[in-house]
Amino acid sequence: MKAQTMRRIAPYLFLFPSLLLLISFVYAPALENMVYSLFSWSSVRIESRFVGLDNYRELFASQIFWRALVNNALYAVISIVFQVFFALVIAAVLVAGVFGPLLRNFFRTAFFLPSILPVTVVGLLWQLIYQPTIGLIDQLLFATGLQSLSHVWLGEEATVMMSVIMVSQWQWTGYMIVLFMVAIQAIPSDLYEALRMEGASRIQQFFYITVPGVRESTLILAIITIFGAFKVFDIIWVMTAGGPNNASEVLGTHMYRSAFRNDVSGYAAAVATVIFFITLAVGAVQIRLQRQD
Amino acid sequence: MDKLSRQTETGSERAARYGTLSLFWIFALVSIYPMIWLTLSSFKSSSEMFGNSWALPQRWRWENYVAAWDYGVSQYLISSVIVTVASTAIIVILASAAAYALVALKLRGRAFLYMAILGGSILPPEVSLLPLFRTVTALGIYNTYWALIVPYVAFGLPFTTFLIRAYMVKIPLELAEAAEMDGAGPFWTFWNVYLPLSRPILASAALISAMRVWNEFIFALTFVESESVKTITIGMMSFANALRGDWAVMMAGMVISVLPIFVVFLVLQRQFIGGLTQGAVK
Numbered sequence: 388m389k390a391q392t393m394r395r396i397a398p399y400l401f402l403f404p405s406l407l408l409l410i411s412f413v414y415a416p417a418l419e420n421m422v423y424s425l426f427s428w429s430s431v432r433i434e435s436r437f438v439g440l441d442n443y444r445e446l447f448a449s450q451i452f453w454r455a456l457v458n459n460a461l462y463a464v465i466s467i468v469f470q471v472f473f474a475l476v477i478a479a480v481l482v483a484g485v486f487g488p489l490l491r492n493f494f495r496t497a498f499f500l501p502s503i504l505p506v507t508v509v510g511l512l513w514q515l516i517y518q519p520t521i522g523l524i525d526q527l528l529f530a531t532g533l534q535s536l537s538h539v540w541l542g543e544e545a546t547v548m549m550s551v552i553m554v555s556q557w558q559w560t561g562y563m564i565v566l567f568m569v570a571i572q573a574i575p576s577d578l579y580e581a582l583r584m585e586g587a588s589r590i591q592q593f594f595y596i597t598v599p600g601v602r603e604s605t606l607i608l609a610i611i612t613i614f615g616a617f618k619v620f621d622i623i624w625v626m627t628a629g630g631p632n633n634a635s636e637v638l639g640t641h642m643y644r645s646a647f648r649n650d651v652s653g654y655a656a657a658v659a660t661v662i663f664f665i666t667l668a669v670g671a672v673q674i675r676l677q678r679q680d
Numbered sequence: 681m682d683k684l685s686r687q688t689e690t691g692s693e694r695a696a697r698y699g700t701l702s703l704f705w706i707f708a709l710v711s712i713y714p715m716i717w718l719t720l721s722s723f724k725s726s727s728e729m730f731g732n733s734w735a736l737p738q739r740w741r742w743e744n745y746v747a748a749w750d751y752g753v754s755q756y757l758i759s760s761v762i763v764t765v766a767s768t769a770i771i772v773i774l775a776s777a778a779a780y781a782l783v784a785l786k787l788r789g790r791a792f793l794y795m796a797i798l799g800g801s802i803l804p805p806e807v808s809l810l811p812l813f814r815t816v817t818a819l820g821i822y823n824t825y826w827a828l829i830v831p832y833v834a835f836g837l838p839f840t841t842f843l844i845r846a847y848m849v850k851i852p853l854e855l856a857e858a859a860e861m862d863g864a865g866p867f868w869t870f871w872n873v874y875l876p877l878s879r880p881i882l883a884s885a886a887l888i889s890a891m892r893v894w895n896e897f898i899f900a901l902t903f904v905e906s907e908s909v910k911t912i913t914i915g916m917m918s919f920a921n922a923l924r925g926d927w928a929v930m931m932a933g934m935v936i937s938v939l940p941i942f943v944v945f946l947v948l949q950r951q952f953i954g955g956l957t958q959g960a961v962k
Contacts, residue, residue: 394865397781397866397867398781398787399781399787401777401778401780401781401785402778402781402782402793404774405774405778406796408774408830408833408834408837409797409834409838411834412808412812412831412834412835413800413803413834413835414800415811416810416811416812416815417803417808417811419811420807420808420810420811423810423811477704480700485697485700486701486704494707494708497708498707498708498711499953500711500712500715501712501714503941503945504715504895505894505912505916505938505941506895507897507912507913507916507917507920508934508937508938511916511920511934512715512934515931516714516717518730521730522730523714523733526733526734557711562956565953565956566956569953614802614804617804618805620806620898621898625917642809643809643898646809646810646813647902652810655810659809659810666803666804666807669802670803674795674799674801
């Protein structure tokens with residue numbers, strides 16, 4: 388009798404710790420956050436005041452918020468170009484056997500390596516590389532007579548966002564190349580063989596076999612990339628903290644500063660809720676796609 | 681490329697191949713040169729670092745490493761190791777238990793329960809950050825290792841469960857049924873059948889979890905403040921701020937903070953990439 392009961396509840400015992408942790412530390416806080424966004428409160432004042440949608444009104448009237456949103460969108464677009472389109476082409480060349488196996492493995496590892504670095508190291512490293520005059524970039528420009536192109540890369544409003552975005556591309560494109568290589572390798576090789584017999588060039592093979600063959604993976608990887616672009620925080624916090632003059636602000640840094648620097652927690656919760664709905668939309672598509680396997 | 685096609689290569693094809701090759705060398709250089717520069721610079725003096733950027737160090741200054749180590753990097757490393765090992769162990773145990781129940785046991789609402797776990801993967805940490813900060817404070821674990829371990833486990837579970845479940849699904853159910861016929865309970869089957877058979881994916885899952893925890897940023901920035909509890913990602917920020925100007929020592933610290941992951945990656949490259957590509961998640 389006791390063994391029977393045990394057998395019935397055992398499955399739930401296996402799931403219980405995971406569900407408990409997820410509910411208390413992932414789901415409940417996300418919901419709480421939405422409630423917070425309807426209040427005006429801060430850590431110094433004990434009482435909080437219900438303000439309805441005031442935080443959202445303030446948010447949608449804030450120039451910084453819109454600038455952050457545009458920066459996130461820019462981040463997403465550039466990331467798609469590099470980490471999806473560009474990565475797919477590079478992966479296709481590597482898989483196609485244009486180079487010998489040794490060289491191919493070398494390139495793969497070389498491209499992948501930046502993705503294992505902690506973001507702090509990447510951010511600090513590129514701060515040094517972007518240093519005006521003495522940094523590697525400016526040294527290259529000066530050595531090639533292109534000093535007119537030199538900028539205070541992280542100090543000018545016009546260049547700061549692109550400079551940070553490019554660091555992210557440096558770090559993650561190789562990672563995506565490796566994922567694409569796996570997807571391409573799953574395409575049956577006789578498809579290529581057949582097309583080659585008919586005298587199709589490598590470029591034709593790419594468009595007629597590789598591209599349709601990795602359609603689904605491409606979709607998933609594109610979604611992951613967009614997802615990452617709207618929750619980005621760390622690289623920007625390390626390199627510029629959103630500055631100068633909010634020029635490199637994204638939703639994540641805007642939220643963090645509002646909560647932990649400016650102490651307007653209700654407003655910060657509203658920003659977080661916006662991030663929540665954007666990523667929810669993106670993530671719902673991802674889960675739907677992943678469930679198909 | 682097979683011999684035949686290489687022989688029949690025309691002039692323009694050869695030009696295209698060499699063009700591609702040089703392009704790839706440039707990409708590879710852009711990809712790894714910053715890391716090489718970091719390593720070389722960490723052995724230079726600060727003035728040499730910028731004045732003589734492209735050269736080898738005039739003298740290999742190991743003392744930069746000693747200085748960085750003594751300046752606090754050793755403490756950050758210890759914290760990172762503790763947090764990473766604890767979080768990874770708990771994540772893998774809980775995730776494999778959950779995956780096992782989802783795959784091999786009779787459950788009501790299996791699909792719903794699976795979604796309840798998987799759904800956590802679409803919530804970015806920013807969304808829960810503020811309430812979590814209050815929770816962590818209320819639990820009295822703010823500024824302790826637990827303030828990092830508990831959220832890391834919660835946020836690591838969805839992906840790891842997904843990964844392990846996808847592997848356990850392929851283990852024939854007959855094994856579990858046979859064990860049950862012989863009177864074995866679910867715990868016995870989990871421990872003696874499913875865990876041993878899942879060893880390859882457990883290795884990948886542990887590796888990926890460890891990497892994510894090691895590199896995690898926003899919780900580590902928010903939930904601890906003492907230097908003695910800071911993990912290396914955040915520790916490096918205070919380290920860099922304290923050392924503004926002493927670039928070479930700072931870079932030695934950066935190299936030290938990368939070294940453990942680098943070694944693990946080189947040794948376990950295959951398991952690592954295998955796990956990543958199965959999950960297709962950053």
